[in-house]
Amino acid sequence: MFKLKTIKGRLRSFVFAWKGLSHLCLKEDSFKFQVLFSVLFVMAGFYFKITPSEWFAQLGMMALVLSLEGINSAIEELANYNQPEHDLAIGKIKDISAGAVLVAGIFAFIIGIIIYIPYILALI
Numbered sequence: 001m002f003k004l005k006t007i008k009g010r011l012r013s014f015v016f017a018w019k020g021l022s023h024l025c026l027k028e029d030s031f032k033f034q035v036l037f038s039v040l041f042v043m044a045g046f047y048f049k050i051t052p053s054e055w056f057a058q059l060g061m062m063a064l065v066l067s068l069e070g071i072n073s074a075i076e077e078l079a080n081y082n083q084p085e086h087d088l089a090i091g092k093i094k095d096i097s098a099g100a101v102l103v104a105g106i107f108a109f110i111i112g113i114i115i116y117i118p119y120i121l122a123l124i
């Protein structure tokens with residue numbers, strides 16, 4: 001059985017995670033941009049009345065892109081904290097981290113096209 005201390009510890013971790021999420025939403029421009037994009041796609045989903053499996057694909061990609069964007073921001077923060085000076089290794093680490101977000105973004109774009117092109121063509 002869970003001890004009360006363990007439950008309190010889990011709750012504390014949850015509060016810290018919310019602090020991190022509010023930092024991302026308020027301070028990180030790239031994360032804010034991705035949230036804006038996600039909101040637009042949710043609005044498009046309601047507008048075109050996409051199917052449950054299309055919602056599944058769309059929400060899955062949104063979760064992936066936003067999570068990777070958050071991890072990318074954390075890596076950038078860590079890199080800046082450890083090495084504020086110009087450094088080739090830090091530049092490479094940041095580029096690789098940004099590249100991981102780009103991979104998810106490219107797949108999200110492709111899935112967006114697969115979902116919405118038939119709905120858009122039906123309007124024409």
Ligand SMILES: Nc1ncnc2c1ncn2[C@@H]1O[C@H](COP(=O)(O)OP(=O)(O)OP(=O)(O)O)[C@@H](O)[C@H]1O
Pocket residue numbers: 029030076083084085086087088090091092094095098
């Ligand atoms: N300390 C550094 N040393 C070498 N190159 C760096 C350094 N900091 C940044 N760079 C290079 O500049 C690019 C952009 O870095 P930056 O930290 O501004 O990321 P960003 O994606 O523009 O940030 P944000 O997501 O906050 O807009 C990096 O991907 C890297 O190529």
